[in-house]
Amino acid sequence: MSRLRDKLEAGKFIVTGEIAPPKGTDLTHMFESVDLLAPHCDVMNVTDNQGASLHLSSMAASKMILDHGIEPIFQQTCRDRNRLALQSDLLAAWALGLENVLLVTGDDPRAGDHPHAKGVFDLDSTQLAQIVCGMNEGRDMMGRELKGGTGFYVGAAMFPEAEPWDVQLARTEQKIEAGIRFFQTQAVFDIGKLERAVEALRPLGAKVIAGVLVLRSPRVIDFINNRLAGLMVPEPIADRIRRAEDPAAEAVRLAAEQVREIRDIADGVHIMPLGLDAAVGRILGVEGAS
Amino acid sequence: MIITKPRDWSRIRENLADIGAKRVFLMGCGQCATVAHTGGEKELEETAARLEAEGIHVTGWTVGEVTCHLNGTKLDSRKHRVEIDAADAVLVLACGAGVQTTADAIAKPVFPGLESLFLGTVIRNGIFEERCQTCGDCVLDKTAGICPVTTCPKGLLNGPCGGMWNGMCEVLTDRECTHVRIRTRLAEQHRTTSGTLAPKDFSTALKPGGVNIREKGGRR
Numbered sequence: 001m002s003r004l005r006d007k008l009e010a011g012k013f014i015v016t017g018e019i020a021p022p023k024g025t026d027l028t029h030m031f032e033s034v035d036l037l038a039p040h041c042d043v044m045n046v047t048d049n050q051g052a053s054l055h056l057s058s059m060a061a062s063k064m065i066l067d068h069g070i071e072p073i074f075q076q077t078c079r080d081r082n083r084l085a086l087q088s089d090l091l092a093a094w095a096l097g098l099e100n101v102l103l104v105t106g107d108d109p110r111a112g113d114h115p116h117a118k119g120v121f122d123l124d125s126t127q128l129a130q131i132v133c134g135m136n137e138g139r140d141m142m143g144r145e146l147k148g149g150t151g152f153y154v155g156a157a158m159f160p161e162a163e164p165w166d167v168q169l170a171r172t173e174q175k176i177e178a179g180i181r182f183f184q185t186q187a188v189f190d191i192g193k194l195e196r197a198v199e200a201l202r203p204l205g206a207k208v209i210a211g212v213l214v215l216r217s218p219r220v221i222d223f224i225n226n227r228l229a230g231l232m233v234p235e236p237i238a239d240r241i242r243r244a245e246d247p248a249a250e251a252v253r254l255a256a257e258q259v260r261e262i263r264d265i266a267d268g269v270h271i272m273p274l275g276l277d278a279a280v281g282r283i284l285g286v287e288g289a290s
Numbered sequence: 291m292i293i294t295k296p297r298d299w300s301r302i303r304e305n306l307a308d309i310g311a312k313r314v315f316l317m318g319c320g321q322c323a324t325v326a327h328t329g330g331e332k333e334l335e336e337t338a339a340r341l342e343a344e345g346i347h348v349t350g351w352t353v354g355e356v357t358c359h360l361n362g363t364k365l366d367s368r369k370h371r372v373e374i375d376a377a378d379a380v381l382v383l384a385c386g387a388g389v390q391t392t393a394d395a396i397a398k399p400v401f402p403g404l405e406s407l408f409l410g411t412v413i414r415n416g417i418f419e420e421r422c423q424t425c426g427d428c429v430l431d432k433t434a435g436i437c438p439v440t441t442c443p444k445g446l447l448n449g450p451c452g453g454m455w456n457g458m459c460e461v462l463t464d465r466e467c468t469h470v471r472i473r474t475r476l477a478e479q480h481r482t483t484s485g486t487l488a489p490k491d492f493s494t495a496l497k498p499g500g501v502n503i504r505e506k507g508g509r510r
Contacts, residue, residue, distance in 0.1 A: 079444075083489065105451040108443055108461045124446040127489045141489065157452050164457055167473050171450060174486055186452065229453030229460035 002099040003071050004043045005153040008182055008207045014268030015284060016073065016184065016209055017041035021061035023054055030061065031068065036277035038070055040284050045102060045184070045270070048075040052112025059089060063096045073155065073184075074098040079106030082122040083131075087140055090132060094150040102155045102184060103128045107229060125156055126178045133179035155182040159230060160197035160210075161190055169200055176204045184270045187213035189234050191261045198265055209268035212258050214276050214283065215251045218242045248276060255283040291322040292385040293410035293418045294329065297403055299340075302381065305401045306346065311378035314341060315370070316351035316403075317363075317392050319384035324353065327416065328404050329383030337383065337403065349376040357388035364395040374398065426494030429487060434475035439490070442468040447487040 007014045017037040022030055037044060046065060048058035062072035074093050076086065093101065103125045109117040123131070131141040138149030156175045162168040172183070183201065188194045188210045198208050215221055221238045224231050237254065244250030255271075262269045273280050306314065316334050323329025331353055338348040350373025354366050367374060374380065380396055382389045383403040393400035408420035423440045429447065430437060439445050443461035449469030453460020457470045476483055 105444065105446065107453065110443075110461060119444055121444045121446060122492070123489050124444075124448045124451075126448040126486050130486065131489075159452055162450075162454060164470065167450065167457075167470050168454075170473065170483070171448075171469075174448065174483075178486055230455050232455070 002153045004073065004100050004182070007042060008267055011267075013263060014043070014209060015041050016268060016270045017044040017280070018270065018272050019044045019046050019061065019065065019072075020050060021046060021056035021058065023056070025056065027056075027064065033277050034065055034068060034070060037271075037273075037280055040280045040286065041070075041271070043071040043073055043100065045073040045075055048077045048104075048106070049080060049112075050107075052079065052107040052109045052114070052117075054113060059093050059096070059098070062093070062098050066097055071100070072098060073100040073102050075102045075104065076128070077104050077106030078121055078123050078125055078128060079109065079119050082120050083141060086123065086128060087131065087135065090135060090150060090152070091146070094152065099151065099153060100155065101132065101152045102157070103132065103180075104157050111227075111229065126175055129154055129156060129175060129178040129180050136179075153182070154180055155184060156180040157186065158183040158197070158201075158208075159186045160188055160193045160208075161186070162230065165193075165196070169197075172197075172201060172206075173204065176201070176206045180206060182207040182209060182267075184209045185211045186231055187211045187272065188258070188262070189237055191258070191265065194262065195265050198267075207267040209270045210262045210266040211270045211272060212255050212262065212283070213272045214255045214274050214279070215241050216248045216274050216276050217251075218247060220274060248279075252276065252279045252282055255279075256285060259283055259285065291325055291410060291412065292387070293407045293420070294323055294326050294385050294404040295407060296328055296333075297405050302401065302403060303344070306379060306381075309379060309399055311346070311399070313347045313349050313377045313379075315349050315374045315377035315380045315398075317357060317366075317380055317382045317384065317388075318351065318353040319357035319388050320353050320355045321357070323357075323384045323388070323404065325412065326418065329353070329357075329388075333383055337381070341381075349373040354384070354388070354392075357382070357384040358391050360391045360394060363388075363391045367392075367395045424495070424499075425490070425492075426499070427491045429490075432483075432487060433472045434479065434481070436468060436472050436475065438468050438472065447490060 019033055046058045046062040049055050058075045062074040065072045105125045109119045132152055132154050135150045138146050158172045194210050201208055221233045224233055241247050241250055259269050271280055318329040318334045334351045341348050350370055352370050354363050356362050379399045381401050381403045382392045385406040389402045409422045410418040411421045413419055420440055438447055450467045454467045459465045459467045
C-alpha cells in the first residue's frame, strides 16, 4: 500500500525527500543520503537523469531504496523514452513494487552532460498521465487489455510562482483532468503564491507538496539563477544568504522558517537539502535534531 | 521554402579531392536556394571564383529553374551537355532534394554544396525561421495557427513545460514560450482550448514520404 497515498488522502501532512542516483555504480553515497533522510521523510523521490545528465536509472534506484525499507516515488521523464519504453518501464516498476510515480517532461538535453542527445518527447507529461490512468484500469494507451494492470498513485510537477499564472493554472488543471492526484512543486520562495496555488487546486481534489530548497551557499544561488530552468531566487532571499556569516547555517534557518509556513498551507513539504542532509531534522523542526 | 546554408568549404574540397576532380560543373536553384542567398547566380559566381582560385577549373554553371523537379533538371542538364561532359564532377548549390534530382539526371559524381536545414518561413529578406515539420498530422486548427511540434524546442503538444519563466522559453531564453503564445492567442480570439491534445500519430511522418495523385486514392 502506498503510504504517500494513504497519508495524503487522509489529510495528513507528508514529508518527501529527494535522492539522486549516482553517476556510476557506487551506491555508497546514495545510501548515506537515504539513511540521513529516512528518520524525517515519509517517502523519497528518486530522480530520473536529473538535469538531463546521465545517472543510474530511477527504477533500479527506487527498487533498491524500497528494499532498504523506504517508500520511493519513482520519477519518469518524457525526455529519454518513447511511448513503448515508457509503458514498458511503468509495467516493470509496478511489478517491482513501486507504487508512486511522478511524471515530468524533463529538461532539454542541451542543458545536460550529453548535449548532442536527441530529446525523445514522444509524449508530454499530461498525455503520459492519461496513459498511466488507463494502465491503472488495466489497458495500454491503444486501449488494449493488459495481463494485469497497475495501481500507481500518480503525481506531477507544478510551479506556484510561474507567470503568467493563468496559463500555469490552466496547465495544472489540465493535468488534474488527466488524472494527476498530487503535485510536487519547484522550490517555493513566495508563500503568498503557494497559497494562491493551493487555494486553486485543493477544490479540484489535488494535493500540493511544496518544495523547499536549502540555499546552502551563494554559489548555489548563482547556479540556480543562471543555469536552472524555471527558477529564480528573489533578491531579498539571495541577499540574506550572501550576507550571512555562515551561509549554510542561515540557509537551514531560512528553510526551517519556510517549512513552518508551509505546514499551515500545503499538504506536505518536499525537502531538497542539496547535500545538507544532516540538517533535515532541524529544518523540519524536529526537537533535539542536530 | 527549404532553408539551406553553405556547406563547410573543407568538406567540399575533400569530396572533390577524393575523386581527383580537377574540372567541376556547378548547379544552382532558382527557387529556395536563390531566396536563401545560397544557390542563386551571385553565389554560383562566387563559388566558381573560389574554385578557380584554388586551381579547380569550372567548366560552366547554371541556375536550375526548379532543381528539385526531375524533368526540369534533366532538360536543363541537356542544355549544358558540353560543359557537363567536360567536368569530372557536379557541385550542387541546392537543397538535398535538388542534389538528388541532379544525381539522377546527370551520370557524373554529384556533390552537395549546401546543407539543408529546415522548412522555413521568410520573416524578412535574409531572416528565416522554422515553422513546420511536415509531420502529416496538422494540429494548427487547435493551436491558434502556432505549431508546437516545431516551435517548442521539446515539441510538446501540451504545455508549457516546467522551464517556462515569465512567459519565456526554457531552452531558447530570448523567445516567448510557444504554449504561452498559443493560450494567449486562443484567449484573444475567445476560443477555448480543446483539452489535452492526444499523442501524435508519428506513422504519418514515416520515411520516405511519397504522394502519387495520378493513381486512385492519390497517396501511398
